Amino acid sequence: MGVTPDLRVSLGRLTLPNPVMVAAGAFGYGLEYRDLVDIAQLGAIVTRSLTLAPRMGNPPPRVVETPAGMLNAIGLQNDGVDAFLLEILPQLRSYGVPIIASIAGETVEEYTHVASKIDRAEGVAAVELNLSCPNQARGGMEFGIEATLTAQVVSAVRQATTLPLIVKLSPNAGDLVSIAAAAVEAGADALCLVNTFPGVAVDARERRFRLATKVGGLSGPAIKPIAQYHLWRVHQALPEVPLIGVGGISSAEDALEYILLGAHAVQIGTANYIHPTLALEVIEGIRRYLSEHGFDSVEALRGALLDS
Numbered sequence: 001m002g003v004t005p006d007l008r009v010s011l012g013r014l015t016l017p018n019p020v021m022v023a024a025g026a027f028g029y030g031l032e033y034r035d036l037v038d039i040a041q042l043g044a045i046v047t048r049s050l051t052l053a054p055r056m057g058n059p060p061p062r063v064v065e066t067p068a069g070m071l072n073a074i075g076l077q078n079d080g081v082d083a084f085l086l087e088i089l090p091q092l093r094s095y096g097v098p099i100i101a102s103i104a105g106e107t108v109e110e111y112t113h114v115a116s117k118i119d120r121a122e123g124v125a126a127v128e129l130n131l132s133c134p135n136q137a138r139g140g141m142e143f144g145i146e147a148t149l150t151a152q153v154v155s156a157v158r159q160a161t162t163l164p165l166i167v168k169l170s171p172n173a174g175d176l177v178s179i180a181a182a183a184v185e186a187g188a189d190a191l192c193l194v195n196t197f198p199g200v201a202v203d204a205r206e207r208r209f210r211l212a213t214k215v216g217g218l219s220g221p222a223i224k225p226i227a228q229y230h231l232w233r234v235h236q237a238l239p240e241v242p243l244i245g246v247g248g249i250s251s252a253e254d255a256l257e258y259i260l261l262g263a264h265a266v267q268i269g270t271a272n273y274i275h276p277t278l279a280l281e282v283i284e285g286i287r288r289y290l291s292e293h294g295f296d297s298v299e300a301l302r303g304a305l306l307d308s
């Protein structure tokens with residue numbers, strides 16, 4: 001009796017076959033999972049954040065499990081944008097899955113340099129700008145923490161590429177709505193909310209921090225209500241802006257919650273470590289839910305949260 005729902009979603013100029021992506025940094029470059037997961041079925045693969053030069057990342061220990069989540073301090077380990085374009089991208093694009101290149105930088109110039117290299121490559125569907133990066137010129141303050149800095153880096157990257165531009169917000173700004181508005185004003189086609197939350201973990205027995213860097217980013221189910229709160233608030237303030245929800249998704253139901261709150265699409269991060277095929281199960285679960293509840297598309301469900 002159910003309808004066959006249309007899973008396609010459009011985030012401005014970017015159209016995806018379904019709304020479920022794997023999040024930056026939590027699925028490698030995607031290729032690492034090709035023997036475990038039918039990666040061609042994903043809504044999109046977001047790469048780990050790419051920088052101009054290769055980065056070794058932080059010293060270990062740089063990952064620690066916490067209640068209902070994990071703290072990581074990987075430190076943007078990656079092979080650099082040139083190696084990605086030369087060695088990884090040609091293999092990845094043969095799968096036909098939309099590829100979203102996440103970019104990071106310590107200066108506005110680094111971001112724009114990386115973005116312009118990606119712009120010249122073939123087979124990248126969009127750029128995702130990771131704003132949770134320390135700004136060298138401002139003593140290590142995150143770009144995404146202030147509206148003026150956000151606008152500065154977004155408009156510079158906007159000029160460096162004609163690809164659809166997703167801006168991924170840091171939850172560490174006091175008021176995400178003003179940052180979101182600044183990013184859209186400066187040229188973002190869509191917003192992704194949110195990156196990890198700062199946290200520490202202590203080993204009382206050893207009387208030490210559990211991470212070599214002391215501070216890491218908290219992700220996983222522990223952050224879901226806060227991430228959903230931010231997404232919902234930004235959706236209320238900017239209802240026309242395509243939003244991608246990320247934080248703590250570990251089931252189709254979690255993903256559906258984000259869509260009901262106004263998300264066009266979702267990303268799955270930490271849960272991939274426990275369950276690498278989760279994204280495919282979430283796609284199937286969304287399809288089943290839409291069909292069982294008589295919605296003919298994801299669009300029809302978006303924001304369809306009852307008020308009382």
Ligand SMILES: Cc1cc2nc3c(=O)[nH]c(=O)nc-3n(C[C@H](O)[C@H](O)[C@H](O)COP(=O)(O)O)c2cc1C
Pocket residue numbers: 023024025026047048049072074076102130168194195196218219220221223246247248249267268269270271
């Ligand atoms: C190990 C690890 C590495 C990550 N690396 C990146 C990264 O390179 N760039 C980025 O924008 N976000 C990165 N993230 C953040 C995730 O993309 C995501 O925003 C966050 O983990 C919240 O989603 P989750 O609760 O589903 O994991 C990383 C997260 C984890 C756990």
